[in-house]
Amino acid sequence: MVCGIASVIMGWLILPQLAAIITGHLALRREPSGKGMSISGLVLGYLCLLGYGAIWLLLIIGLTVASTTGANSGTF
Template sequence: MAKDEDGGHEPAAEPSFNDPNDPRWSQNPHAAPPRNPYLDMPLDAPPVAGAPNGRGYGFAGQDAGQRAGAQPGHPQQHPPQGYPQPGYPMPVQQPAGALAIVSLVTGIIAVLTGGMLILPQIAAVICGHLALKREPHMRGIAIAGLVTGYLMLGFILLGTLFLITVFSASMGSW
């Protein structure tokens, strides 16, 4: 093996690009990639037997209905829009969890207002309890809304009791 200027080793036998048995000989590095067969498929049409393109799919409109044996002028019937096509599963969507989010937001509003408003605390508590029953996947957010709501309700209750005792003590001294 011979060393070149960099100190690297040259391979013992370099491949011959003139040899037709070499697998690299017939590959064109600038060749176009193969065409995607799914590019011609419509995205919103179900498969139709006997489609004009010969591949078994196409728009199931009036022409396809006539080829499938339907009466002329009457398009083929399709399933309603909200239902999946045969062979395709319906995507599963996680429920939004609006009650838990409302509970948390109103609890945060109650904390930011220092408990001076009574409605955010009540809304946080009610929505938090409803969210625990109806939205089990949002349990953490519902509990956070409940904690902030009850905490601020407790502060209002303690503040009210404090004001009553101070007022009654000051009235008793007269």
């Protein structure tokens, strides 16, 4: 769950999401008493991975479109 919370705060790095997903799955298998915390870490990890992944994808697409249209419209 700690890695899931860290992925909300430092999500642009992708590393906290992967750590939350991996440790969440390991905790589900090894520790049945902490099932709620491991599920919350998994949910936060997957949601942040999808959310920040979408932001990165939109940023890359936007920069690509802006650079291709900006280079052609430079003449007056």
